Amino acid sequence: MRYSILSVLGHALAGNRRWTPAWRDAAPQPHYDVVIVGGGGHGLATAYYLAKVHGVRRVAVVEKGYIGGGNVGRNTTIIRSNYLLPGNIPFYEWSLKLWEGLEQDINYNAMVSQRGVLNLYHSDAQRDAFVRRGNAMRLHGVDAELLDVAAIRRLAPFLDFDNARFPIRGGLLQRRGGTVRHDAVAWGYARAADRLGVDIVQNCEVTGIRCDHGRVAGVETTRGFIGAGRVGLACAGNSSRVAAMAGLRLPIESHVLQAFVSEALKPVIPCVITFGAGHFYVSQSDKGGLVFGGDIDGYNSYAQRGNLPTVEDVCEGGMALMPFIGRVRLLRSWGGIMDMSMDGSPIIDRTPVDGLYLNAGWCYGGFKATPASGWCFAHLLARDEPHPVATAYRLDRFAAGRLVDEKGQGPHPNRH
Amino acid sequence: MRIPCPHCGSRGHEEFAYYGDASLVRPDPATADAEQAFAEFVYLRDNPAGPHRELWYHAQGCQSWLVVERDTLTHEIRGAADVRSRAST
Structure with missing residues (x-):
């Protein structure tokens, strides 16, 4: 049917x-x-x-x-295609193009939401690396925009822009990136x-x-x-x-990666946001939960669950980026096993x-x-x-x- | 996970840095098939589900390299020894 x-x-x-x-x-x-x-x-x-x-x-x-x-x-x-290397960009861009037509193709609502993926940078050196990546993407026909602090303040005013160690200097935005159910x-x-x-x-x-x-x-x-x-x-x-x-x-080594979701909040996070000074990425699901993650635990594992030091590290990244997250209660965390290649x-x-x-x-x-x-x-x-x-x-x-x-x-x- | 460091006692694994499979042996560069042997040494892994002997460095403790026996299915740690004790046996 x-x-x-x-x-x-x-x-x-x-x-x-x-x-x-x-x-x-x-x-x-x-x-x-x-x-x-x-x-x-x-x-x-x-x-x-x-x-x-x-x-x-x-x-x-x-x-x-x-x-x-x-x-x-x-x-x-x-979902995103903001890669740097010539071996990667065409592949991930083809993937993003397939995402864009997926729901009509398979006649199924996958809730593809191109809300944007914003990678923040915190230093001059990181800005140079992001400019290079954005230019590599654009040379391959992929969308990329460099945002200054004023533009990011309009997009996500809740970020800790003037953090003493990792002030936000700007970001690389791929508007066609986003999330999928x-x-x-x-x-x-x-x-x-x-x-x-x-x-x-x-x-x-x-x-x-x-x-x-x-x-x-x-x-x-x-x-x-x-x-x-x-x-x-x-x-x-x-x-x-x-x-x-x-x-x-x-x-390949198998490693455990943990992911997290908070209790549901009213809409606050407009896109996918990644912290450039640590490893932390967050988006908000349509149900309202903040969905976030960070580093793999870092040791071989097939256990589909991780350990608490990584939970602490991920949450510290979140606190450094958006201090309001400290008032939000964590609902669930879980682990998946990754093929980590060489x-x-x-x-x-x-x-x-x-x-x-x-x-x-x-x-x-x-x-x-x-x-x-x-x-x-x-x-x-x-x-x-x-x-x-x-x-x-x-x-x-x-x-x-x-x-x-x-x-x-x-x-x-x-x-x- | 807590690792029983032979020098420092039981310590949280966050004090350690992980360096992977301890069973790998660096090949002899003088042999005829050294190129192939090094490619396998650097890149290929058994990656077992179950008991795994692996290297951990006690970076925030005694700074010793340890061989830890750990189960990758359960995270149970069965023991740890200094790599130097392994080298002497």
């Missing part, structure tokens, strides 16, 4: 008793052309674009838990893929990858063996564990195992990339060649020295 104002009105008149599930609870078939491991945003987007753009109809997404239970439901919902992205892609015949198999954990003469034959799961012509891994957070089933070691950039590539493809290493920037990640991974799975905007994300770039190190931190996953 197509969602529209008429369908909403019709169901309302019928007492809302005739709504059907948004996607089928599919049982696994014996064989598929493509099996995607991981029913998160990236896996579901991949399946959708495989079916829609490339006409591959025998596709399954296998998910160990339920749709929306992983990182797609644990992030801080920010993260759960709706998972549900919308799942429904849209399902409508094109994709089987979404939940509670189906992959326990092994079966290979036959060096070529992938399918996946062993808790619901039996599923044969596949090609297998795509899109299970960031657990990429190393799943890839190890095929004998691969990855340039250069801070993702991997969308073939693997040494024939027929096995990898989508991994999203660090803590995977949500904004969801549409383009799916688009490019589908392209790779269908055509066996990288999409033009994802050619930098090769698995062999580490050994070959072609790193995409946006922050210039070197091979230390907990610093990206």
Whole structure:
């Protein structure tokens, strides 16, 4: 059923008793052309674009838990394309363009809100770096504006502009950035893929990858063996564990990132705001809660929960940026497991195992990339060649020295 | 998490800096496959879910490098030793 104002009105008149599930609870078939491991945003987007753009109809997404239970439901919902490096800007800009047309494309209200992303700077050196980044973006056709203090005072008068250590000197604004309702992205892609015949198999954990003469034959799961012509891994957070089933070691460490939401307030924060002197980013959800986060905890973890020193550090960043936040009560905090790659950039590539493809290493920037990640991974799975905007994300770039190190931190996953 | 530093006793992990997998061994640069071995040493990790031996530096304490055994699924810490005691054994 197509969602529209008429369908909403019709169901309302019928007492809302005739709504059907948004996607089928599919049982696994014996064989598929493509099996995607991981029913998160990236896996579901991949399946959708495989079916829609490339006409591959025998596709399954296998998910160990339920749709929306992983990182797609644990992030801080920010979308943006304000990157510096030539390997990154076209990819993230393509993602932002897909976000802009997503809701019409998948016929689902994902609450895409282009309220703007403002990165604050606090020193002359930081201003120079932001000017460089803004110019790099504009050279790639991406919107970027440098704001002075007066303009930021009009936008967000509650900031601590004259902080003794970190006075606010200005900011780089991307107006087309913003936020998206993260759960709706998972549900919308799942429904849209399902409508094109994709089987979404939940509670189906992959326990092994079966290979036959060096070529992938399918996946062993808790619901039996599923044969596949090609297998795509899109299970960031657990990429190393799943890839190890095929004998691969990855340039990835798994780390925990915490996120936070406060009690609901009246509208106060007009856009996404990031603190340039620490690591703190905040936006306000449409329900009113302040959604914020900061650094990863910094040690290997699969625990999906973090420790209190990071909570304190994040809240200190918030207090330094906007002291009023100290009067707000924290409602919830939670953790998600990130694929922290060795250069801070993702991997969308073939693997040494024939027929096995990898989508991994999203660090803590995977949500904004969801549409383009799916688009490019589908392209790779269908055509066996990288999409033009994802050619930098090769698995062999580490050994070959072609790193995409946006922050210039070197091979230390907990610093990206 | 609290790390049982052999010199300072039980201390909060925020006093320490993390340096990752302690099982990595720097390859011999004189061997024929050194280039490949170094690429794996620098970039590839086992990244296990479960027990993990890892390096922590007690930056805000005794400034010793420790090998800590910690479970990455539960954050349980099973022990810590000075890297020098490992080197001597």
